[in-house]
Amino acid sequence: MFRLWVAYLQFAELFVSSIVHLLYGFYIFSTAVAGDLSQALNDCFYKPNMNVEVKEEMPERTSNVDDxxxxxxxxxxxxxxxxxxxxxxxxxxxxxxxxxxxxxxxxxxxxxxxxxxxxxxxxxxxxxxxxxxxxxxxxxxxxxxxxxxxxxxxxxxxxxxxxxxxxxxxxxxxxxxxxxxxxxxxxxxxxxxxxxxxxxxxxxxxxxxxxxxxxxxxxxxxxxxxxxxxxxxxxxxxxxxxxxxxxxxxxxxxxxxxxxxxxxxxxxxxxxxxxxxxxxxxxxxxxxTYYFSYATKRTRKIMGITVPSSILGIHPLLFIRVLQMSLWRHPPDVSPPYKGYRDEDWQDNDGALNTISMTHPRLPIEHPNRFVENDSDCQSLQPGIWYYKLVEGNTFSGKNPKQCLMNSLISLATGATSIMRV
Missing domain, CATH: 3.40.50.1820 (Alpha/Beta hydrolase fold, catalytic domain)
Structure with a gap:
C-alpha cells in the first residue's frame, strides 16, 4: 500500500510538472508571436517624420568609443x-x-x-x-x-x-x-x-x-x-x-x-x-582574465534543517522546486559522484541550481577564489581569481544584482560601447 501511494505521488508530480512546462512553452511561443505582430503593426501604421533638419552641431568626441x-x-x-x-x-x-x-x-x-x-x-x-x-x-x-x-x-x-x-x-x-x-x-x-x-x-x-x-x-x-x-x-x-x-x-x-x-x-x-x-x-x-560570480539561494536553516527561505517571497512553483532540492538525498546504494560528497553541502539552492555549484569552479579541482562579503573586498582586484558573492534570489527570477562585483565589471569595461544578448 505504501509503495502504491508513493507511485501515485510520483505520477501526480510528473503530471503537474508536465502541465507547467507545457504552459511555459506556450507562453514563450505566444510572446514571440505577439512581439512580431506588434512590430509589424507598428511598422505599418507608424511612419516617422524624416523631414527633421538638425542644425545643432554635435560636439567632437574626445575618444573613439568604437575602441x-x-x-x-x-x-x-x-x-x-x-x-x-x-x-x-x-x-x-x-x-x-x-x-x-x-x-x-x-x-x-x-x-x-x-x-x-x-x-x-x-x-x-x-x-x-x-x-x-x-x-x-x-x-x-x-x-x-x-x-x-x-x-x-x-x-x-x-x-x-x-x-x-x-x-x-x-x-x-x-x-x-x-x-x-x-x-x-x-x-x-x-x-x-x-x-x-x-x-x-x-x-x-x-x-x-x-x-x-x-x-x-x-x-x-x-x-x-x-x-x-x-x-x-x-x-x-x-x-x-x-x-x-x-x-x-x-x-x-x-x-x-x-x-x-x-x-x-x-x-x-x-x-x-x-x-x-x-x-x-x-x-x-x-x-x-578577471572572474566574478553571483551565487543565488532561496533557502535558510531552521534548527539545522534546510528549508525555503520564505513562503510569500518565492513564486509558488519555484517554492516547490526549492523544497524538492532541499530534501534531495543521493541514493545510499549508489556510489557518490566524487570523493568527499555530502548531501548537506548541496541543500542550499534557488530551485534550479545548488548554491555550492554557483560560487566558482570547484570540481574536480578547486580554482582560485575569494568570497566577497563587503564592498571593501573589491578595492584591489586581481585577475585569475574567482570573486564570488551570495545573493538572495532565483536563477529564473530575472533579478539583476547591481553590487560591487558588477560595479567592478563596469569599471573594467570603462564605458563599454555595446551590450550584445546571445
Missing amino acids: LPPIVLVHGIFGFGKGRLGSLSIYDRARELFYYLKGGQTDYGEEHSKACGHSQFGRIYEKGHYPEWDEDHPIHFVGHSAGAQVVRVLQQMLADKAFKGYEHTSENWVLSITSLSGAFNGTTRTYLDGMQPEDGRSLKPICLLQLCRIGVIIYDWLDIPLLKNYYNFGFDHYNMSWRKMGIWGLVDCLLGNAGPFASGDWILPDLTIQGSIKLNYPLHTFPN
Missing part, C-alpha cells in the same frame, strides 16, 4: 537569441557562439561531430556581431546559468586554438567573465527531473525529461518552418527532419538508438554533477 570592449550576455538553458534555444549542448553552443560573434559557418569540429553522430557544419552567420574580435579587441562576457559554462568552454577553445582557420586565438580574447547563477559544478535538479544518479547520463524510464525528449524529437522531425522560425531547439545539425531521416529514423530516435539523446550530446548530462566534472576537467582559470 572600447563590448559586453556579451550569454543565455542559460532557455535561450540563445530570439525564439531559439541554441544548440542544447554546452560544447556545441560554445562553438556556435564563436561563429555568432566572428561570422561564418558553424564548425563543430570533425572529431566531435563523428563521435556524436551529427553534421560537422551548422548555422551560417553571414556577418558576425563582432567580427573584429581578437586579442587587441577583447570582450567582457556575462553568462547566466549554463551560459557561464558555455563561456568557460569557449575561452578554453580559444586557448587551445580549436577553431580551424583561426590559428591566432588565445585566452586573452576574453577580458572578463561574470557569472550570474552559473552552473559550474552541476545541479541535483537534473536527478529530480530524471537523470540517473548512477551515471549522470542515462534517463529514468518514466520522468519529465523523457517526455521532453519525446516532444523535442517529434517537434524536430515534423520540421514545420513556421513553428521553427519562432522556436528552434538547436538540433538541426542532427538532421532529424522527416525529409532526411524518414519514419524509421524517427522510430530509431524515439527508441534511443540515434540522435542527441543517444549520444549524450545534449545539455542535461552536462549539468549533472558527474557531467560537470568531466566538462570541467580540461578547463582552466587564466591568469590575465
